Amino acid sequence: MDRILEILRGIDDSIDYEREEALIDGGLLDSFGVITLVAELEEAFDITIEAAEMTPANFNSAGAIREMVERLQEN
Amino acid sequence: MSYDAVLYIFVFLPVCLAVYQLTPEKSRWKALLIFSLAFHFLLSRGLLLCLIGTSLLTYYTGICLEWLRSEEKLELSGADRTEKRRLKQKYQRRRKRILALGVIILLAILAYLKYYNFFVRSVDLLPGWLSLPLSLEEKQLIMPVGISFYTLQAIGYMADVYWGRISPERDPGRMTLFLSFFPQIMEGPICRYSDTAGTLFKGEPVSYQNLVDGYVRIFWGLFKKKIIADRLAVPVAVIFDNYTEYGGMLIAVGAVAYTIQLYMEFSGCMDIIIGSGRMFGICLPENFRQPFCARSASEFWRRWHITLGTWFKTYIFYPVSMSGIVKRWNQFGRKHLGKYMTQLGVAAAALFPVWVCNGLWHGARWSYIFYGMYYFVLILAGEAVKPLRDKALAAFRIREDAVWLRCVQIARTWVIIFTGELFFRADGLRAGLHMFWSMFEEFGISRLWDGTLFTLGVGRADLAAVAVGCIIVAVVGHMKEKDKNIPQRLAAAPLPVRWGAYYALILAVIIFAAYGDGYQAVDMIYAGF
Known part of the structure; x- marks a missing residue:
């Protein structure tokens, strides 16, 4: 989780990622932020994120991102 | 029909x-x-x-x-x-x-x-x-x-x-x-x-509530379309169809008038469409969210024709940015070019097809492709200067939410929007370029008040109706931007207030809509795409 929070803060450090639950739905993270995040997650966790994963539900909070990362690591 | x-x-x-x-x-x-x-x-x-x-x-x-x-x-x-x-x-x-x-x-x-x-x-x-x-x-x-x-x-x-x-x-x-x-x-x-x-x-x-909500939304759409858009269609056609006869301020007036016409027309039709769906209890997605409050070109496209932008983002932008070739570029770039250039390259690779498709989707014309490329360059440039901009704001201790900064950014976005719509409406790319350059020849701001506007097929009453209509739409938009749910507030208002507002809307459409002698029914612009 700490690594995910570190990556997120590297993209935009003005957001309280530990509490925020609507990063995408609330428009806090734009599409450029999302593709930067995906590239960083792939490198940090050695996973491949496919276009099918690009749903707001997977990126709306740090917790949702962690769940997606863990699921992809298991696969 | x-x-x-x-x-x-x-x-x-x-x-x-x-x-x-x-x-x-x-x-x-x-x-x-x-x-x-x-x-x-x-x-x-x-x-x-x-x-x-x-x-x-x-x-x-x-x-x-x-x-x-x-x-x-x-x-x-x-x-x-x-x-x-x-x-x-x-x-x-x-x-x-x-x-x-x-x-x-x-x-x-x-x-x-x-x-x-x-x-x-x-x-x-x-x-x-x-x-x-x-x-x-x-x-x-x-x-x-x-x-x-x-x-x-x-x-x-x-x-x-x-x-x-x-x-x-x-x-x-x-x-x-x-x-x-x-x-x-x-x-x-x-x-x-x-x-x-x-x-x-x-x-x-x-249901009664869905019927009322639906018809109110439909009349709100008619208000925008019939009172504002259809009136502006006349001077817009005069300027754009005879663009060689005009220059300076009048071309700028044409670009602004067309932008307002397009917004009132398209968002008005969306109100009619969403209102129609509402009557059957069907929720159709919103297509506009106060686009003229946008602080940048990319934000504008998150507020204007939202469903088209979302479609391009979901089915072109993300799949391209996650394709094998872009991922290989990502790996190569991170090793040799650094994070900034790599991300800029990814953004360019994903944005380019989005904006080519956006231009082509609107129609088979070079001016539409130019329109797409115009936004591609502007949005990419916005991303490119973002780190520099952030550093400048921090260095001068300027708050991102400062009112004056917001006003400057919104004004800049308006200029971007008006210029884009000038090329969008012009009769071809050559005409668009001619109109754009002619704005800088003898600008003549006095044409705004020396009576020239009345030679464009509109009278004082028309301009007054358009101005009042735009103010009402702007006030409603401002309230929505402040998270005020107007239909909900109206529904909760006392009966005389609620039905007073409904009847005012209906009467406004009946009395002030552009029809009668001298007016022709104006086709819906987006139905042509």
Whole structure:
């Protein structure tokens, strides 16, 4: 989780990622932020994120991102 | 029959509502389907077959993708780890081929009907040594109404089934209704199956509240379209059709007037469409969110024609930015070029096809492609200077939410929007460039008050109606921006206040709408795309 929070803060450090639950739905993270995040997650966790994963539900909070990362690591 | 026509609002819609209500709940979607097909037949006649063909192709593609998925599951059970990987790859390839086939067929139909003549004209422009050894002639091609909208919906549906985000529709009739629902067939919004299917097939009974909310929204749309957009259509046509006779301030007035006309017209039609859906209890997605409050070009496109932008983001921007070639660039760039240049490269690679498609989607004209490229360059430039901008704000201790900064950014975005719409409306790229440069010759700001405006086909009363109308729309937009739900507040207001507001809206449309001698019914702009 700490690594995910570190990556997120590297993209935009003005957001309280530990509490925020609507990063995408609330428009806090734009599409450029999302593709930067995906590239960083792939490198940090050695996973491949496919276009099918690009749903707001997977990126709306740090917790949702962690769940997606863990699921992809298991696969 | 357009959405702002009396025939649609006071005949077609009420008849459809009555039949819908009298139909048993389980079959109400069938009533909607029959009316939707009838509506499309009235507009496109025999080309209705094109819509039905698209629906069947979309339906069977979804079924086929699902069948492959269940076959994969069967084979996977009992397979070892290595075998599972091989099977997954095998079925992934098969699903990809099915999806590609469906998408290619749909795009081929759209490309042929919409872009064939543009292609022929463009080939003719090539110099002799580059020309193709083909003898192509332009053809008289007629497009089915709404093909640009329902094709995108169909592709989005197929991709969502392919990605496993939704289960495929099991009834071809329901699939046809999803693509042909009559309030949205001409101008969108471009719906995703997961967003609308629930309410579209539910068969919710007609309720008093939905009827009132629906008709209020429809009249709000008529207010924008009939009072503001249709009035502005006259001076806009005068300036753009005779652009060589005008310059300076009047060209700028034309660009601003066209932008307002387009917004009032398109968002007004969206109000009519969403209001129509509301009467049946169907929630259609919003297409506008106060676009003139945007602080940048990219924010503008998150507020203007939202469903088109979302479609491009979901089905082009993300898939391209996650494609093998872009990922390889990412790995290479991070090692050799640094994070900034790599991300800029990824953004450019993903944005370019989005904006080429955005331009082409609006029509087969070089000026539309230019329009797409204009936003591509501006949005990419915005991303490129963002780190520098952030450093400058920090260095000068300027708060991001400072009011003066917000005003400057909004004003800058307005200039970007007006310039873009100038090229969008101009009769070709050459005319657009001519108009743009002529703005800088003898600007003549005094033309705003020396009576020149009244030579453009509008009188004082027209300008006053437009000005008051724009102020009302701006105030309502400002309230929405402040998170004030106006329909909810009106519904909670005392009866005299509530119905006073409703009657004021209805009377305003009846009294101040642009019709009578000297006015012609103005076609809906986006229905032409």
